[in-house]
Amino acid sequence: MTNIILGATMKSTQSFRPTLIALAIAVATGQAIAEDTIDTNDLSTLEVKGQTYRNTATKTQLDAEETPQAISIIDGEVLEERGVESLAEAVRYSSGINTELRGGSVTRLDLFNIRGFDNDTVLLDGLPLLYNEWNLQPQIDTAVVDQIEIFKGPTSTLYGEMPPGGMVNIISKSPQEDAANSVEITFGSDNKQQIQFDSTGAISDSVNYRVIGLARQKDGQSTTAEEERILIAPSLDIQLSDSTFLNLNMYYQNDPEMGVYSSLPGQGTVNKNNGSRLSSNAYLGDENWETYEREVLLFGYKLEHEINDTWSFLQNVRFTQAKAKQRNTYGLGLESEIAAYLDSEYGNTYGFDINDSSTYYRNVYSTDESSKGINIDNQLAAIIDIDNVEHNLLFGVDYLKLESDVVYKDSGLNVNYLDPTYATNNSVPNLTKAYFTPLSIDIFNPDNNSLSSTLTTYTFRDGTLEKEQLGFYAQDQMRFDQLVVIAGGRYDYFEGKDLAGTEIDQSQFSGRVGALYELNNGFSPFINFAQSFEPVSGSDRFGNTFKTSTANQVEAGIKFQNADTLASVTAFSIVKSNVLTRDPNGGTYDKVQVGEVTSNGLEVELTKALTEELNATLAYTYQDVEVTKSNDGIQGNTPIWTPEQQVSAWLGYQPKQGSLLGASFGAGLRYVGQMQMDAANSDTVPSYTLVDLSIGYDLAQLSADWQGASVQFSVSNAFDETYYTCYDTSNCWFGADRSFELTGRYEF
Known part of the structure; x- marks a missing residue:
């Protein structure tokens, strides 16, 4: 199983170099041609991306490998193989990113450290998920994820406000013609x-x-x-x-x-x-x-x-x-x-x-x-x-x-x-x-049912x-x-x-x-x-x-x-x-x-x-x-x-x-x-x-x-x-x- 995925490329005078999985998405027609130089039968599980897919690093359909900036791509087959349940788990095997920053018990928040800088802004199909920076962060389940792209380094030229370490963009699964x-x-x-x-x-x-x-x-x-x-x-x-x-x-x-x-x-x-x-x-x-x-x-x-x-x-x-x-x-x-x-x-x-x-x-x-x-x-x-x-x-x-x-x-x-x-x-x-x-607890002998649910609070x-x-x-x-x-x-x-x-x-x-x-x-x-x-x-x-x-x-x-x-x-x-x-x-x-x-x-x-x-x-x-x-x-x-x-x-x-x-x-x-x-x-x-x-x-x-x-x-x-x-x-x-x-x- 591989996570080598290529998009539409710019015109070039050099000869085409085939890849393990090559996916060309035509800019004008949105139709796709895929070819596998090792085993073409593997293509039966390859999902063609939606016509409106855009490479995170360029906001175009151009190949990420043509982009002079680092980007990591994780495809859906890899996520399924590893039994990934959350976005934090999905990026574990990528360079430059540290995840699960609040341990294994806190799962309600997607928070990463990328190249030394914290980032809680996640994008879905190129648009930021609107997080109020308190406790309300939309969190996308991996059930709908087709691909994850980690764009490394400053990305404000395309996306505006963003921490300098990079960003995570979720590409969602799209409708397909074949049933x-x-x-x-x-x-x-x-x-x-x-x-x-x-x-x-x-x-x-x-x-x-x-x-x-x-x-x-x-x-x-x-x-x-x-x-x-x-x-x-x-x-x-x-x-x-x-x-x-x-x-x-x-x-x-x-x-x-x-x-x-x-x-x-x-x-x-x-x-x-x-x-x-x-x-x-x-x-x-x-x-x-x-x-x-x-x-x-x-x-x-x-x-x-x-x-x-x-x-x-x-x-x-x-x-x-x-x-x-x-x-x-x-x-x-x-x-x-x-x-x-x-x-x-x-x-x-x-x-x-x-x-x-x-x-x-x-x-x-x-x-x-x-x-x-x-x-x-x-x-x-x-x-x-x-x-x-x-x-x-x-x-x-x-x-x-x-x-x-x-x-x-x-x-x-x-x-x-x-x-x-x-x-x-x-x-x-x-x-x-x-x-x-009244609100104390013994850490070695905790009583987790000692507080009244009617405790008085103040706004x-x-x-x-x-x-x-x-x-x-x-x-x-x-x-x-x-x-x-x-x-x-x-x-x-x-x-x-x-x-x-x-x-x-x-x-x-x-x-x-x-x-x-x-x-x-x-x-x-x-x-x-x-x-x-x-x-x-x-x-x-x-x-x-x-x-x-x-x-x-x-x-x-x-x-x-x-x-x-x-x-x-x-x-x-x-x-x-x-x-x-x-x-x-x-x-x-x-x-x-x-x-x-x-x-x-x-x-x-x-x-x-x-x-x-x-x-x-x-x-x-x-x-x-x-x-x-x-x-x-x-x-x-x-x-x-x-x-x-x-x-x-x-x-x-x-x-x-x-x-x-x-x-x-x-x-x-x-x-x-x-x-x-x-x-x-x-x-x-x-x-x-x-x-x-x-x-x-x-x-x-x-x-x-x-x-x-x-x-x-x-x-x-x-x-x-x-x-x-x-x-x-x-x-x-x-x-x-x-x-x-x-x-x-x-x-x-």
Whole structure:
């Protein structure tokens, strides 16, 4: 099984080099021709992409391998082989990205660290999923995923506001002309039960449909946790005329339960607490204050019109409605930590016992959130030859708007109460141990049903979060013989408002330029310069509003492609500027915008067919990420969630003859290096190595009566390795325990 997928290519005078799977999508007609130089029978499982598919790195149908910037592609067959359930699991074997940052028990959020920078913005078919940056993030299930593309480095030239490390774009499954239906039933660890169906085909000569549905129920990793999901995703492709094509798509998802969100202290997880550690299913919340309900409705369309033989227009639109309710607890810290802090800051422990490291103090809160928004991306494209140079022109205007109402309630035991000055100035109860004791819990003998569901809470935030972005962009991807040059620029207007009423009104230009040269031996060296930006809210102590935070990247590498190999080696250097840091002449919370973070790294990716039956993938990441400017005492430190090294490898074996014909075997290894536990780099989180396994079998090999039936068994973390992730010393999570699932599939 392979993840080598090629799109439509620019015209070239060099001879065509066949690939393991070559997919050419004609720009004008949208029809596809596929060819496999090893075994053409494999093409029976290859799905032709939708007519409106656009390569993430260029927003065109051009081959990703022609793009002078790093991009990783994971196809649907790979996801099925590995038994992937979430987006976080899907990107495990890619270079430059660290995933599952909140461990194995928190599954409601898609959060990544790419090239040393955190990113919680996920795109679906080229449009950002509108996340309110509180607790309401639309989360796409892998049941509808055809392909995942990880675009590395700054991407603002095409997509506007984005962290500098890169982005993840989900390509959804599209309607097909040929009829195909499937039903899957899955059973697995944690009492997992799931049923899924997928149906596609032609309604008429001009209309194709697809409907995907899923229902899933399972226990979460943590004690008391449960997860439930129901989704339905219908779509239509309509050929309105010879030159006009319309795709209508909808995605509805209801998550009645999505596990826990609370964390655990570093003492008892990463580090021993009185000589002991907690179990990996430990939970310090309360089942009366741990619920999360989410409902998401996405409706959109993609309209493509061929104006003439040169120019075409694409409009991609999506409307979003979502809501979520949650009750949760968060930790204030162990009693010994609170006492040590108070003693060091104020010379008084206020009754807390500095020797008590088993009592953990918590707070309860709730949120009620709803979002509505719209994305629109208008693209005008053309292919023009001028003086032996082919120009692939792209002009675009995109717009997004999000409004999200949030009501946040808290029990009143705010962490700020640990500051006696705050307590006095804000007329809150005196700081005493007794005040916090009702919400305490013993970490080694927890009672997870001790809090009343009717605890009194107070409204701390009740407002509307707003975000609006308008961007104008242009790009020219030029080919002169074997040289490909890309140049693009974009100007964005960004306005926003947070729940405190702080407004943002910023604008920014972002650019990209790069070159790639295709040598006749399959090697293609490339180099690029790219920029990104992120809006920054707030103001300094003089009332001056902050500027956007910007980043510049220089990247160079080499890509290789022949009949059985796809490989790349990439080196990069990213500098992020205008980062907020403490004002050395101001108060505790005053900030100035002089901080800087630098990320330098090397990435290697290889996909190779070793034989007709055996294929391998390899990914390696080295990164040196450092806070290079800061007034917060962390200059020279490494940010959290940024391991220096990561290595992953997957070996797949699919016999073509003999007694094992019809079977498939896969084994993977993932290594994630040591990470810092907190911004102060006061401690480290150990490295870990995990093993994943997969076995599949086509039951038609047993009997012709079983034609279309297959089974797949997959295991994640096969040796049940214990590992951790941390935000700081008070907030850590266990990694995902060993899990398995058995899926029966019937195609008809």
